[in-house]
Amino acid sequence: MDDDACVLIVEADVLVRSALANYLRDCGYRVLEAADGSEAREILLEPAAAVDVVLANVKAPKDSGFLLAVWVRANCPHVEVELVGSVETATHKASEICADGPEPSTPLRS
């Protein structure tokens, strides 16, 4: 991942979303947040967003993470999609993304 690598988190629960976002920001990523698939698509269509990875809850409201993944494949084929279905899988996937990420700009919080 380059230094400006960007992760888009799609999660309706603000507590989960902000916790994952803070974690990945501490890992050195630029992180964008969407509460549902509609917001996610709006972000992905914005060229300046330059999203590299979408980390989405399969149970995202308005349309499921599966539908979002299909849309991303059709409209943003360069963007990787990671679907997660529980907090455990989300945190596990976030830690994998973190390990693969840029150097943290600040020390990780304990």
Place this chain on the structure above:
Amino acid sequence: MWSELNMVPQSRTQVDEPRVLVIEDEVLIRIAIAEHLRAAGLSVIETVNADEAWSYLKSGGQVDLIFSDIAMPGTMDGLALAKRVKEKFPEIPIVLTSGNAQYALDNLIARFLPKPYSFDDAVKFVLATLELDQFNTP
């Protein structure tokens, strides 16, 4: 949603920078103002509407300032949220934004930033409010 989740926000003791809760339903505006505030050295929590923000605050999420749009979908708008916050969390300063300047005249419960605002001006407004609040705290 993972509604069964029992996750709590990180403790404020773990972060040094002031934390701003941004409430804006227009996603591109929310991202832009959040990024500008982060670039100014602030920690930012993004919420989509007042209901989500209230859920965050009720869960124990601590913030140093609330930056909220007024007109939003959901069960309450930014004004209703500001009134609740003033009752339950009177120590948190609030900045409300709107394209309708009449709100500034009718509601004196919060500082007011008229829309459209430049992101640089919004950051200055937030930083000034945080500084004022610091001076007002005994």
